[in-house]
Amino acid sequence: MSEKTLKYYGWGYADAGLDADQTKALIATFRDGFGIEPSRDGAFPAMDEIELPAPKIVAPANLGGICSTDKHDRVVHAFGQSQPDSIRIYDRDFAHAPDVIAYPENEQHIAEIYEWADKAGAAVIPWGAGSSVVGGVTSDVGARYNGTISVDMGRMDKVVEVDDVSRAARIQGGARGPALEAQLKPHGLTLRHFPQSFEHSTFGGWIATRSGGHFATLYTHIDDLVESTTTVTPAGNIVSRRLPGSGAGPSPDRFIAMGSEGALGIVTEGWARLQGRPTFKATAGFRFADFFDAARAVRAVSQAGLFPANVRIVDGVELQVNGAGDGSFTLMVVSFESADHPVDPWMARAEECCLDNGGVVDVDWRDNPDAHLQGAVGAWRTAFIRMPYNREQLTPRGIISDTFETSITWDRFEEFYQVIKSATQAAMKDVTGHAGAVSCRFSHAYPDGPAPYFAFHCPGDPNGGMLEQWQAIKNAASDALIANGGTITHHHAVGRDHQKWYEQQRPALFGDVLTDAKKRLDPKGMLNPGVIVS
């Protein structure tokens, strides 16, 4: 379990965030580039300004040693890291904070927590590292429950077993990215699953939310990196076999563990497929005058069967917001990595695909081990790592700033992009009176289509109206995604924020099947209410 203190009003540890100069630059970029001015100069509440209701439930004796009702614990576990979470923290909206935080150390503890919740009529919120950006851990469960228990998996953070021959490891659900990689490093192995939340998300959380890693092609989702899973449900444990591949009936992992987001059980451990630590790397950057030309280059690389570690485009607006461009060009980053062989032939062919589609070299990959730190490539990379810390500066200044992501097939992409962008811009204008800014990058790319990742920014109401404004813009963008054939999420997950659109997206009868599974595995409906099964 981490010894460091988590921030309660934003991303990461209490001692991490933008410094004064970085904050100044961020605000200046919004002002100078897009006319987005702070609408207020506020601050998140200090801890002693936050009022919590007294806990409504008390842990039984057998669980007393692993439970906490400490104020900081309850405050931290009240929200995830979404835009509405941030606004509600600013607004001191903590009435729904969980009553008790439980820190199970084994599967038996989890079973005992379920027994307690059953008797107490309480809700149970599985909590990995709390970085959900979709309300997946926000403990707002309504009046139906007599209390809420947040189950923090942080003490189940071990790599239990490593199989060097098959390159696989048995990893506990509460292991955060850095902790699990540190335990794999002595074996010369790596899971190489690097979501932007890597530092503040867990192996079990990745599986439960079908997390997407940094790598943009081939094994994008954690789904493909998992051999087997153990899920502890109120009805008992579900343990799948460790298999490299199987065709025996529908995959239990892909129904029970992957994508159930804590509504059917808690993923306590799994066997993960590992790789050798890459020793051969190459990165190149290309500039495109036209976003769609860049998209066509991504398509060409994706359909060439080269499987780059990265093939990403970032449009002019996103580069500008992040101080990595002047808005006049789209950046494309291509990189290859291997633990086994030089990647030059791969990169050379990918470069041809980029040049064929109108790309101009921004950073040359040849004999250039520092390519990823250079030019627009390096500038955007630096900003990317810092991005999650922006929000805690923007919310107090009354600036709405959020992202959403989806996927779509190539044939529909260009029209889809225009429609989504227009719908979001129109909603911002309608709701706030300001055109705002909408940007797009590709987070992942497949032979049959990209995963476009949008961001939107606009000045919000300084006097308590920001949450409603955000919801109206979010509604417009989400309606447009669903009406135009996209998915409500490619890798951010469903959570409470996307549930409405997820129910539109999924086949109705499949929703019934999920409801039946919920009744079977969680008959009292205690687990993560409002998520996946409403």
Added chain:
Amino acid sequence: MSEKTLKYYGWGYADAGLDADQTKALIATFRDGFGIEPSRDGAFPAMDEIELPAPKIVAPANLGGICSTDKHDRVVHAFGQSQPDSIRIYDRDFAHAPDVIAYPENEQHIAEIYEWADKAGAAVIPWGAGSSVVGGVTSDVGARYNGTISVDMGRMDKVVEVDDVSRAARIQGGARGPALEAQLKPHGLTLRHFPQSFEHSTFGGWIATRSGGHFATLYTHIDDLVESTTTVTPAGNIVSRRLPGSGAGPSPDRFIAMGSEGALGIVTEGWARLQGRPTFKATAGFRFADFFDAARAVRAVSQAGLFPANVRIVDGVELQVNGAGDGSFTLMVVSFESADHPVDPWMARAEECCLDNGGVVDVDWRDNPDAHLQGAVGAWRTAFIRMPYNREQLTPRGIISDTFETSITWDRFEEFYQVIKSATQAAMKDVTGHAGAVSCRFSHAYPDGPAPYFAFHCPGDPNGGMLEQWQAIKNAASDALIANGGTITHHHAVGRDHQKWYEQQRPALFGDVLTDAKKRLDPKGMLNPGVIVS
């Protein structure tokens, strides 16, 4: 729909099979190599020797035009292509033949068939092209039903729509391999899913059974080639969205369509991911004195991240049975294919992995476009294509000959292999008094483990005891697979033959979830009784 007549006692069309010389060579190989002699010189029954009960149900007027009670139709649809199917055909065991064969032309027809089956109290057996080797289409449903309708999807065989930009196509469930590839060819595209049954299996059947294609790494199962599916269930249609990737809840495709084997519905169409037709190809062959050295070479190639089209080892026994070796060596075949770029750097590195592990070049890939036709590589390839036709020669001669396949992680592989092989040999000896022959190849290879494919052959009882003998050997092999951590099937599917072991393999609570889904989607239990949900 195919115009050619299907054989009713074995694989393929009526005019296809081994010629006299090929048959003679096959029998000689068994005798000379393994002392396996024919125990009888029998023949399958002629059509007029087969007695069928009168149909117990009659199609309603609205379906009369698409239904048949023709004797040949009923005989062909009574069995698939398993060893027990073959023995039962020889034994004239046709009492369970389906009463009516329905040939739906659209989804509405299927809904009407379900209505009819509901009223009639009949079972419905979805039927693609009838090549199940696990009893998946064998219409033996027990006394609970008033009749059986076999639903032959052969008239829904169109590629409905091709998206050249995303490289995807909407394909009807009843399209057989050759038909769908012929329709894709004018677009310069290919699905490139080539199970051994390619000619006699369908797109919908591949999805329903989680079929494995010829290509041995990366996209091995049809699962990864499918964007979306439409499944018609008795409760209504389940249509998923066409998405390159998604993280919105558990995948509906991977629970409803993939692996449900016709127990939840009939897969009527789906969007499939396609590829450019390969223009760059290279194949190499290597000989290994030791089977486990060859396995280590496969592991090295698989873990190198090269993703060959093929990386397969065939042991001495299998080579000998198929006239491609003298039993003294294991053959390894490695091949690469690309529609985009020369594959020499990939092959050069794979060759290093083979030579490093003790391989000796059998067929050199350099400047050798005919490599796949040469040496042991070519000999085995020729035999491989012919293999499905062997059984119709062996069963009448009283020789038991069957295959089973699984997967296992690399750390357990060597011991697993020994245990499975020993259990199968011991069972043959015990049951038939003859040691028989057991062979192994890898059908697929993953970074974390292989998919071993076993075959066993022994002389059977000439006087009606073959079915029981086969079952006893199958039981021993299957028990060993499950007890030692394997899967009961990597790509052959569950069917009726594997249901018992599938129920041991799957987590018990997941079995309950499947049972609930069955009740929801097929409340009368009409669909493929005895398969997946018993």
